[in-house]
Amino acid sequence: MGKTLTEKILDDHLVEGDLETGEEIGIEIDQVLTQDTTGTMVWLQFEAMGLDEVQTEIAAQYCDHQTYQFDFKNTDDHRFLRSAAGTFGAHFSRPGNGICHNVHRENFAAPGKTLLGSDSHTPTPGGLGELAIGAGGIDVTVAMGGAPYYIEMPEVVSVRLEGELPEWATAKDVILELLRRLSVKGGVGKILEYTGPGVETLTAPERMTITNMGTELGATSSIFPTDEQTKDYLERVGRPEDYEEIQPDEDAEYDDEIVVDLSDLEPLIARPSMPDNVVPVTEVEGESVEQVIVGSCTNGGYEDILPVAKMLEGREVSMETEAIVAPGSKQASEMLAREGWVAEMMAAGVNFSEATCGACIGIGHVPASDSVSLRTFNRNFEGRSGIEDDNVYLCSPEVAAAAAIAGEIIDPRNLDDVEAPGVELPEQYDGSKTDLIAPDEAVDDDLLKGPNIGEVPLKDDLEGDLAGEALLKMEDNITTDHIIPATQDILMYRSNIDKLSEFTLSRVDETFAERAAEADGGFLVAGENYGQGSSREHAAMCPMYLGIEGVLAQSFARIHRANLFNFGIVPLIIDEDTYEQIDQGDDIEIVDDVREGVESGKEEFTVRVNDDWEATATLDASERERDMLAVGGKLPWTKLQAEEGGAAPADD
Ligand code: MIC
Ligand code: SF4
Numbered sequence: 001m002g003k004t005l006t007e008k009i010l011d012d013h014l015v016e017g018d019l020e021t022g023e024e025i026g027i028e029i030d031q032v033l034t035q036d037t038t039g040t041m042v043w044l045q046f047e048a049m050g051l052d053e054v055q056t057e058i059a060a061q062y063c064d065h066q067t068y069q070f071d072f073k074n075t076d077d078h079r080f081l082r083s084a085a086g087t088f089g090a091h092f093s094r095p096g097n098g099i100c101h102n103v104h105r106e107n108f109a110a111p112g113k114t115l116l117g118s119d120s121h122t123p124t125p126g127g128l129g130e131l132a133i134g135a136g137g138i139d140v141t142v143a144m145g146g147a148p149y150y151i152e153m154p155e156v157v158s159v160r161l162e163g164e165l166p167e168w169a170t171a172k173d174v175i176l177e178l179l180r181r182l183s184v185k186g187g188v189g190k191i192l193e194y195t196g197p198g199v200e201t202l203t204a205p206e207r208m209t210i211t212n213m214g215t216e217l218g219a220t221s222s223i224f225p226t227d228e229q230t231k232d233y234l235e236r237v238g239r240p241e242d243y244e245e246i247q248p249d250e251d252a253e254y255d256d257e258i259v260v261d262l263s264d265l266e267p268l269i270a271r272p273s274m275p276d277n278v279v280p281v282t283e284v285e286g287e288s289v290e291q292v293i294v295g296s297c298t299n300g301g302y303e304d305i306l307p308v309a310k311m312l313e314g315r316e317v318s319m320e321t322e323a324i325v326a327p328g329s330k331q332a333s334e335m336l337a338r339e340g341w342v343a344e345m346m347a348a349g350v351n352f353s354e355a356t357c358g359a360c361i362g363i364g365h366v367p368a369s370d371s372v373s374l375r376t377f378n379r380n381f382e383g384r385s386g387i388e389d390d391n392v393y394l395c396s397p398e399v400a401a402a403a404a405i406a407g408e409i410i411d412p413r414n415l416d417d418v419e420a421p422g423v424e425l426p427e428q429y430d431g432s433k434t435d436l437i438a439p440d441e442a443v444d445d446d447l448l449k450g451p452n453i454g455e456v457p458l459k460d461d462l463e464g465d466l467a468g469e470a471l472l473k474m475e476d477n478i479t480t481d482h483i484i485p486a487t488q489d490i491l492m493y494r495s496n497i498d499k500l501s502e503f504t505l506s507r508v509d510e511t512f513a514e515r516a517a518e519a520d521g522g523f524l525v526a527g528e529n530y531g532q533g534s535s536r537e538h539a540a541m542c543p544m545y546l547g548i549e550g551v552l553a554q555s556f557a558r559i560h561r562a563n564l565f566n567f568g569i570v571p572l573i574i575d576e577d578t579y580e581q582i583d584q585g586d587d588i589e590i591v592d593d594v595r596e597g598v599e600s601g602k603e604e605f606t607v608r609v610n611d612d613w614e615a616t617a618t619l620d621a622s623e624r625e626r627d628m629l630a631v632g633g634k635l636p637w638t639k640l641q642a643e644e645g646g647a648a649p650a651d652d
Pocket of ligand 1: 533534536
């Protein structure tokens with residue numbers, strides 16, 4: 001039987017297990033990336049593990065989320081990150097140099113390699129044939145120390161592309177179409193492998209828009225085969241030597257197939273407040289728009305902004321609308337500036353921002369109350385823009401530019417006298433590299449910690465008795481933005497868990513953190529897909545710090561589930577009936593000895609509620625995950641492994 005592209009790369013990197021769907025495998029990681037809001041904990045954990053040098057081929061630390069440095073705490077974090085990169089041997093990308101995924105794809109991403117990143121959109125370079133996976137910070141720490149990364153072998157699904165995109169339909173519409181069909185849960189436990197004749201019609205940057213937003217489907221990763229388009233892109237970014245042809249075998253067998261005929265696509269838009277709430281733009285035409293933002297790791301590339309500049313050339317942004325362009329990398333800004341496009345956009349009324357994540361997580365450009373904001377981003381979870389009850393729509397740069405011109409949502413096909421800009425790559429991506437500091441150019445060789453940088457929180461061993469109150473009952477699709485929001489007021493405490501934990505679940509219930517700390521133990525209860533969205537391990541670390549011992553949910557998002565194990569919180573699956581019957585405030589007791597059950601491989605646990613009724617909860621965990629739970633999480637487990645000489649990071 002032939003192999004899929006995913007299987008080929010995994011096979012090349014396999015250090016433990018067999019490539020059987022659902023089995024745990026250990027893979028070698030070639031490259032890691034981290035960014036400013038997850039990176040501080042990554043390096044603090046690296047230090048706490050006693051490691052002293054990066055072991056992967058490439059490790060890159062980007063400063064991209066909070067580059068405005070509103071508070072000295074942000075700037076201290078950046079200084080700490082520079083010092084950690086210098087001390088331990090990683091590349092350092094200075095604040096303002098661009099979003100991790102954009103700078104990584106320009107400088108390091110390469111076909112056939114594996115990449116692990118502490119950001120959920122790490123799969124972006126899948127568009128270049130790299131197998132890239134988002135993970136919690138400590139998983140990146142351990143991989144960076146040279147240990148394998150463990151994952152349940154996902155299903156490999158073929159997304160067969162046929163035909164060619166018509167005018168005005170874009171790569172963003174391909175992924176919005178998949179979200180419309182599959183929902184934000186549709187990719188959980190899957191790697192989406194793009195196949196079929198439509199693949200060659202898409203440039204590498206278009207492919208990366210699609211792989212980037214595979215994250216919103218919940219997919220473990222998304223990947224394209226490599227071909228002339230990949231080669232062409234790598235030549236343009238000045239790294240032709242990184243090209244390698246990798247294709248699935250002709251007789252590769254996939255677990256499933258989804259067919260998308262590109263020629264059937266039209267401009268689509270995700271309505272508030274879920275990325276899968278997708279409709280054709282024509283359905284919401286006429287809705288007035290107060291703000292348009294073009295940027296983010298999904299659509300912030302040179303090739304994304306150029307069409308906007310072309311559409312705005314000689315025109316003006318509507319007086320009722322504010323238009324902001326926030327490029328994904330400084331290289332894109334620099335090139336657009338040299339070519340005169342920045343001036344053209346400014347003349348049209350665009351506010352040109354530095355290269356940052358910023359508005360994507362509510363840092364700057366918070367929409368006005370009761371207004372519509374159209375963004376080329378990947379997430380529109382309620383409140384993420386920085387204001388509750390927001391109305392954020394997600395669309396392509398072309399649809400965003402059309403709205404900026406018209407002052408209302410409009411299908412760009414209905415604009416008068418505006419030509420479809422098409423996709424154009426620059427001859428060369430030739431921005432300067434001054435903001436990327438290589439390990440051998442490092443300015444520091446010692447860690448610089450400001451007063452806001454705290455300690456890595458640790459948990460005690462798992463106890464046998466697990467009992468406490470159901471402190472909060474939540475619905476389906478609770479995001480990590482609900483658990484630990486990323487807005488500026490909160491983000492500046494990412495390296496200070498004592499303070500950060502005060503904000504835990506505040507977007508769901510402001511009293512939660514105080515109640516949890518008082519109860520000193522207890523459970524969270526949730527519906528389906530609990531913890532979807534970001535990779536931030538703080539969404540497990542903070543509940544752990546407040547004493548939460550278990551989460552009872554109908555299902556978990558992949559990265560958050562791993563983070564719960566990493567921080568010693570027991571993730572138990574309950575069925576819909578049990579979920580419906582449990583009320584917030586109920587007394588929950590796990591009848592069995594949990595420690596013993598976890599260690600002995602027990603899968604079904606009896607949950608007694610209010611000493612009145614009982615239900616079954618399932619622990620679906622590998623042996624390694626059980627071992628981690630038993631000793632209080634991944635940090636203590638890794639240290640123990642190192643002492644016993646097991647599969648732990650190398651320390652030299
Ligand atoms: C996001 O898009 O939600 C973030 C902010 O990039 C997060 C990372 C973080 O919370 O620091 C992600 O996607 O993992
Ligand atoms: Fe940054 Fe937004 Fe991309 Fe997250 S999704 S990395 S916040 S641009």
